[in-house]
Amino acid sequence: MNKALIVATFTFLLFSCKGTKTTTSNAEDLALKNIVSSHDAAMPDFNTLAARMYVVYEDDKKQQGITVSLRMEKDKIIWMKASILGITLAKAKITPTRVSYYETVGNTYFDGDFSLLSDWLGTEIDFKKAQAILLGQSIFPIENGQYTSNVQGDKYKLQPKTQPYNFIHSLLMLSNNFRIASETLSQPSDERILTIMYDDYQTIEGSLYPTQINVMASEKDSKTTINLTYRKIEPNVSINFPFTIPDGYSEIQL
Known part of the structure; x- marks a missing residue:
C-alpha cells in the first residue's frame, strides 16, 4: 500500500465572520477559563466505541x-482497519506508548513509537492528539493565561499569546456547544500548513461526536486533502482489538 493510503488510514492521525470583539484582559481571562472548562466538559463520554468511516484521500496525482x-x-x-470491497488493506493498533501497523499490499509493517506517524503527518503527534482529532477536541491543551480569545460571529477564536518560532497554532470553537469548528497549524518558513475542519456534530447517547472531518495539508506547491465521514458510531459496546503482524512481512525503516 502506498504512502497515500497509509496517511489516509491514520488521519485520525487537521465561516463567515461578523467582525472581532476584543475583551479587556481580566474579562478575557475569565471568559477563556469558562470556554476551556466548557470545551473539556463537551468531550464525548464513553468507555468503548465502535465506528465505521469512509475516508477519501486526494493529492496532486x-x-x-x-x-x-x-x-x-x-x-x-x-x-x-482499512479495507476496499471487503478486502483488508491495513490494520493499526495505537496505545499511549506504541504504534503498531501493517499493510497487506506491500507486505510491510511498523512496530515502535510515534516517530513514523509524526514523520508522515509532518508534525509531532501522540496518542492524545490522535484521539482528540477523532473526537473533535483541541489537539493541544488550552492553558489559562497562555491563550487569548475573541469572538468571531458564532465562534470563539483562540490562539497562544506567544507562538514558537516557525509554528503558528489557532482554532475556532463553536459558541453553542464548545466543540472545535477548525484548527490550524502552520510553519511559514517551510510553506507548510495543516487545517482540520469539522462540518457538523451529531448527538449519540447524550454526547456530541463529529459527523465529518476534513483535513487539508499543503507544503509549497503540494496539496493533500483527506475527508473522513462517520457512517456509524456505537458507544459503550463490547469490542476487542485483534492484531497480529503476519509472518514474512518486512519492517518499515525510518
Whole structure:
C-alpha cells in the first residue's frame, strides 16, 4: 500500500465572520477559563466505541476512497482497519506508548513509537492528539493565561499569546456547544500548513461526536486533502482489538 493510503488510514492521525470583539484582559481571562472548562466538559463520554468511516484521500496525482473500521477504548487503545470491497488493506493498533501497523499490499509493517506517524503527518503527534482529532477536541491543551480569545460571529477564536518560532497554532470553537469548528497549524518558513475542519456534530447517547472531518495539508506547491465521514458510531459496546503482524512481512525503516 502506498504512502497515500497509509496517511489516509491514520488521519485520525487537521465561516463567515461578523467582525472581532476584543475583551479587556481580566474579562478575557475569565471568559477563556469558562470556554476551556466548557470545551473539556463537551468531550464525548464513553468507555468503548465502535465506528465505521469512509475516508477519501486526494493529492496532486490521485484520489482514493477506503472504508475504515475504528474501535477505541478511551485513553487506552485506538484500533483501525482499512479495507476496499471487503478486502483488508491495513490494520493499526495505537496505545499511549506504541504504534503498531501493517499493510497487506506491500507486505510491510511498523512496530515502535510515534516517530513514523509524526514523520508522515509532518508534525509531532501522540496518542492524545490522535484521539482528540477523532473526537473533535483541541489537539493541544488550552492553558489559562497562555491563550487569548475573541469572538468571531458564532465562534470563539483562540490562539497562544506567544507562538514558537516557525509554528503558528489557532482554532475556532463553536459558541453553542464548545466543540472545535477548525484548527490550524502552520510553519511559514517551510510553506507548510495543516487545517482540520469539522462540518457538523451529531448527538449519540447524550454526547456530541463529529459527523465529518476534513483535513487539508499543503507544503509549497503540494496539496493533500483527506475527508473522513462517520457512517456509524456505537458507544459503550463490547469490542476487542485483534492484531497480529503476519509472518514474512518486512519492517518499515525510518
